[in-house]
Amino acid sequence: MARAAGKRALVRFYQKFGPWLLGLFVLFVDILTKAWTHASLPRMSESLPIYPYGGIGVFQNFLGIEFSLSHATNKGAAWGLGSEYQMPLLYLRILLLLGIAGWLLFFNKNSKLRYPFALILAGAFGNVIDYFIYGHVVDMFHFVLWGYDFPVFNVADSAIFLGVLWLFLMF
Numbered sequence: 606m607a608r609a610a611g612k613r614a615l616v617r618f619y620q621k622f623g624p625w626l627l628g629l630f631v632l633f634v635d636i637l638t639k640a641w642t643h644a645s646l647p648r649m650s651e652s653l654p655i656y657p658y659g660g661i662g663v664f665q666n667f668l669g670i671e672f673s674l675s676h677a678t679n680k681g682a683a684w685g686l687g688s689e690y691q692m693p694l695l696y697l698r699i700l701l702l703l704g705i706a707g708w709l710l711f712f713n714k715n716s717k718l719r720y721p722f723a724l725i726l727a728g729a730f731g732n733v734i735d736y737f738i739y740g741h742v743v744d745m746f747h748f749v750l751w752g753y754d755f756p757v758f759n760v761a762d763s764a765i766f767l768g769v770l771w772l773f774l775m776f
Contacts, residue, residue: 724768
C-alpha cells in the first residue's frame, strides 16, 4: 500500500516538475558546452575549408558523414538570417519567450504540451543568454552530410528543433 502511494507521489512530482527539470537540464548542458567551446576552440575560419575546419574532428567519412566540434558565432536567427538586426531580434526573442512561458504557466490546460515547450523554452533562453554573455550565439556542432555543409548549431538549437518536432508529431 505504501509502495503504491509512493509511486503515485513520484508520478505527480514528475508531472508537475518534470518539464522544469528537463528544461533546466537542457539549459545547464547548453551553457556548459558553449562555455567550453568559447574557452577551448578557435573560431571557425573560411580559410580552413577542409575537415575539421579549425575545430576538433570527431569522425570523418562515416557513411559519407563528417562531424567536428567547431567554434562558430551567429548574430542572427537561424542560419544567420537577420544578423544586421541583432537588437530587434533580441527583443523579439525575449517577447516570444515571455509570451510562450506566460501562456504555458497561466493558460495551457494540456499537460502533454509541457515537455515539448520545456525544450523550446530552454533552447530559446539558452540562445538569449548568449547575447548577454558573448554578444552573439555560440555554435559548435558541425556536420557535413554527404557533401552538404550543414549550418553549425548548438544544444539550444537542438532542443528547439526536438520540441517543435515533438509538437508536430503530436498533432
